[in-house]
Amino acid sequence: MDRQTMPKLFTNGRIYQNADTRVANILVENDSVAAVDVNPADHQDAAVIDLAGGALYPGFCDSHVHLVEAGVGFSGVDLRGKNDPEAIATAVAAAMASHPGDAPFFGSAFSLADYDVWSLADLAKLDAATGDRVTLLADDLGHNLIANSAAMAKAGITAATPVPSGGKVITEDGKPTGMLREEAMTLAGNPLLPLFTGAAVQEGARRFMNAWAAMGYTAIVDLMGAPIGRILRPEMCREMERKGILPLRVNYNYTFFGLDDLDGGLAEMGHDTDLVRFIGNKLFIDGAYAGGQAWTTWENKEGGHGLHTVAPDDSMGKNQNINRIIARLEEVGLNCHYHIQGDKALDVTLDALAAVVAKKGKLECVHTLIHLAFPRPDQIERIASFAGKVVTTVQPGFWQAEAGLERYYGEANNASYPIKDLFGAGVATGMSTDFFVSPLELAAPTKVMNIAMVGGGASRKPLSMRELLSGFTQGSAATTGKSDVGALAPGMKADMVLYERDLYDVAPQDLAAANPKVLATWVSGRKAFDAASK
Known part of the structure; x- marks a missing residue:
């Protein structure tokens, strides 16, 4: 019998079925x-896996991440720390010199103090660096995009181009400057992202996936899309699976932007493999919290209520009516993840879900609320009232990565991300990183645990290790709509992570990206990562 297919008996360690x-x-x-x-004597044919006193847990799932998207940018330029037009243009010029040719070029992770002031002069500096080569540069939030003139020409973006709902095109003297914000990113992304193909994308995504496996993850929920548009590459992941080089279970979404393209997710059904599984659609309700665009009932310090891509009625057109959208999702049986930051965004979404319950008596699909920067106590109670059909995924790392946003939200910022309250209400809550919005150094589960267990402010109450383990396992599994992952019970997938020490025995302040050490992971019973071989 092949050793990979023969029974395996895991023993001699602290073995957790669940938290x-x-x-x-x-x-x-x-x-x-x-x-x-x-009884080991009854299973003499099994290969014995001696855990040598280590601690084995159900595999951890990062329930919101963009590793495929990160792969698209792999052959481009890292613009982290490049925070003005001159620095961006200089970095792009240097990177292009080492990536010659005329293939489309991608950069990511720049940051600007004010995205609305990107000018035609700034565009000219970028064009001087890129020439006629199509170039797209995404910021560190993933909610702002610079397209050079060649990219705008290729995508057909002109002063007459209609701006999508929930988006902004920055102009000067009636001309687009190349700065596309929020949903306006799709004007360049949807037509141009398919041009980024080839081995470099797969190699980039694989590198990140291997890094996640080494950190202890056995699964991810890859959104395969962002405000920039769809980055749908499930077949690339399945090819990696066929080659035996896919180190994670990949659950993926179909990003859509309104009623008109909602049904596109139906084409993804029925193609699941063991490791690559479609889990539903993804929709943006509002803009980036860290960009001051959370849709709130109260006025922010910039004098508005943020930005939204849907409405509770037909005021933005039938295509953007959240009630029509959710009713259709339920009608066709598509689970959905919703990008929600502000309390107003959450209100309209919960109201639309409640309308379905009022009409049909219950929800059939799983509806996952992503981020939740400003949920009110009454809204958290409403989420819990949907009997497990409305779940959440949160990022404790944002407590650190998104510090100092009082400039947008004033005192209200102190009430952001009340993750502990979600657990207290009994809401199924998955843990995630939202990489690469959140930096790589905050991505390891043990680093997330460190931040979450230390806490940070009135609303950021420390989480317990039990809550975190539940979040990385059963909570994250709940966001996939799958019932065969998240615990190590008979019949469940054998996705497992082995640490050198029991996480319950490590003081919160001592938890770090490499402490305790990840020794191995198994996905569907096959070893996916082995520290001893690295």
Whole structure:
């Protein structure tokens, strides 16, 4: 019998079925848990996996990440720390010199103090660096995009181009400067992202996936889309699976932008493989919290209520009516993830979900609320009232990565990201990083745990290790709509992570990206990462 397919008996360690229950051993057959607490004498044919006193947990899932999108930018330029037009143009020129040719060029992670002041002079500096080569540069939030003149010409962006709902095109003297904000990013992204192809994209995505496996993740929810548009590459992931080089379970979404393209997600159904699985659609309700664009009931310090891409009625057209959108999702059976930051964004979404319940008696699909910067206590109670059909995914790392946003929200910022309250209300809550919005150094589960358990402010109450383990396992699994992951019970997928020490025994302040060390991961019973071989 092949050693990869023969039964495996995991023993001699602290073995957790879930955040609460420990067992003496786990028997794995093929890709799933066959039994726990077995008599080893009854399984002489099994390969014994000696955990040597390490701690084994259900595999961790990063329930909101953009590793495929990061792969698109792999062959371009990292613009982190490049925060003015001159620095951006200089960095792009240097990177293009080492990436010759005329293939489309991508850069990411720049930041500007004020995106609305990007000018035609700034565009000219970029054009001087890029020439006629199509160039797209995404900021560190993923919610602002600079397109050079060649890219705008290729995409057909002119002063007469209609601006999508929830987007802004920055202009000067009636001419677009190349700065596309929020949903306006799709004007360049949707027509031009398909041009970024080839081995470099796969290699970039694989590098990031290998990094996530080494950090202890066995699965991700890859949104395969952003305000820039769809970055739909499931077949690339399936090719990696066929080659035996996919180190993670990839759950992916179909990003859509209104009623007109909602049904596109239906074409993704029925093609799942063991490791690459479609879990539903993804929709933007409002803009970036860190860009001051959360849609709030109260006025922010810039004098507005943020930015929104939908409405609770037909005032933005039938295509953007959230009630019509959610009713259609339920009608066709598509789960959905919703980018929501402000309390107003959450109000209109919960109202639309409640309208379905009022009409049909219940929700059939799983609806995942992403981010939730400013949920009110009454809204958290409403989320809990949907009996597990409305779940959430949050990023404790944002407590650190998005510090200092009082400039947008004033005192209200002190009430942002009340993650502990979601757990307290019994809401299924997944843990995530939102990389590469959040920096790589905050991506390891143990670093997320460190930030979350130390806490930081009145609304940012420390989480317990039990809550975090539940969030990385069962909570994140809830956001996928799948019932075969998230715990190590018989019949469940054998996705597992092994640490050198029990996470319950490590003081919060001592948790770090490499402490305790990840020793190995298994995905569907097959070893995906082994620290000893690195």
